[in-house]
Amino acid sequence: MTDTEIREFIGQAIQENDVMLFMKGTPEQPACGFSLRTSGALNALGVKYAALDVLPDPRIRQELSELSGWPTIPQLFVGGELVGGCDIVIEMYETGELAEKLGVEMPDEPKEAPPAAGADMPAQQGPIALENRLD
Amino acid sequence: MPSTQDLEQRITSALPGAQVSVEDLTGGGDHFRAEVVSERFAGLSRIEAHKLVYGVFGDEVGGAIHALSIKTSTP
Numbered sequence: 001m002t003d004t005e006i007r008e009f010i011g012q013a014i015q016e017n018d019v020m021l022f023m024k025g026t027p028e029q030p031a032c033g034f035s036l037r038t039s040g041a042l043n044a045l046g047v048k049y050a051a052l053d054v055l056p057d058p059r060i061r062q063e064l065s066e067l068s069g070w071p072t073i074p075q076l077f078v079g080g081e082l083v084g085g086c087d088i089v090i091e092m093y094e095t096g097e098l099a100e101k102l103g104v105e106m107p108d109e110p111k112e113a114p115p116a117a118g119a120d121m122p123a124q125q126g127p128i129a130l131e132n133r134l135d
Numbered sequence: 136m137p138s139t140q141d142l143e144q145r146i147t148s149a150l151p152g153a154q155v156s157v158e159d160l161t162g163g164g165d166h167f168r169a170e171v172v173s174e175r176f177a178g179l180s181r182i183e184a185h186k187l188v189y190g191v192f193g194d195e196v197g198g199a200i201h202a203l204s205i206k207t208s209t210p
Contacts, residue, residue, distance in 0.1 A: 034202065061197075070182075071189050071196040072203070087204050088181045 007063040010052075014067075014077045017050035019102065022064055023074040027051050034086035038074040041093040047102050078102065136164035137200060142192075143169075149191040150175050154210075165201040170208075177209050 001009070014020050019042070025031030027039040031053075042049050054060045054073050065071055068082050076083045078101055083089065092098040099106045139157040146155045146169060153173035160166040169188060176184040184207040189196055196203050 034204075065197070069186060071194075082182060084182055084185065087206060088185065091181070091206075 001057075003059055003063060006057070006059050007067065010060065010064050010067060013050065013052060015080050017077075018079055019047055019049035020077040021049050021051045021074060022054055022060075022077075023051055024053065024055050026053055031055060032073070034072075035074045038076060038086045038089045041089055041098065042076075044093070044107060045099055045102060045104050046107070047104055137167075137195075138164070139167065142167060142200075145191050146171060146188060150187070160202075160204070165199065166204075167200060167202070168204040168206070170206045172208050172210055174210060176207050181207065 010022075021027075021039060021042065023030060023032075023035035023039060025035055027043065030036035030039055039051065052060070054064065061073060064073075064075065068075055068077075070082060070085065072085050074085055074089075076085075076089050083092070083098075083101070089098060092101070096106050139159050142157040143155045146157070147153055150171065150173045153171050153175070155172075156170045158168045160168055171188055175187065179187070185205045188205050188207065189203065192200055192203065
């Protein structure tokens with residue numbers, strides 16, 4: 001893939017998926033504590049979301065950050081707009097703003113926000129894969 | 136390797152009058168948390184406020200500063 005193709009792929013993923021998370025690793029196997037917490041907040045709310053692992057190719061992260069103006073991973077987009085990284089998503093989860101933005105109810109017994117960020121876990125290798133939970 | 140004092144000073148010079156507290160999360164000098172209280176954040180969304188703080192460090196975030204966790208508020 002060329003840099004331009006990667007950029008177009010990212011732009012398309014943001015436009016086509018109402019809730020789009022760029023993360024290190026996958027929701028099943030997050031490869032970074034911050035990505036773990038962020039996908040955990042979405043999981044706790046039970047929303048469907050698409051997730052893209054940025055680790056397989058460093059250009060994904062470069063192109064994404066240029067496009068969004070946000071330097072770190074994870075990045076959550078809702079309705080094509082950047083909501084934020086881990087700090088903002090967790091803060092909004094805790095205040096109920098995230099549930100409101102996503103049009104879902106806060107769970108009656110909200111699960112604890114996902115485990116505290118720890119040391120990075122080993123990176124996974126693999127092809128660029130968009131795990132689309134909207135299917 | 137940047138120290139917490141370096142980061143505090145740089146944020147304070149970019150946002151004069153801000154109250155800044157930076158913590159080294161791992162002791163390794165590359166995962167930091169910054170709490171910043173500044174009038175400059177008034178009327179800004181969280182995204183905009185956080186971008187102001189990230190902007191102080193440019194490419195260093197994701198590089199020498201592996202992770203910078205941010206909490207912003209107004210006085």
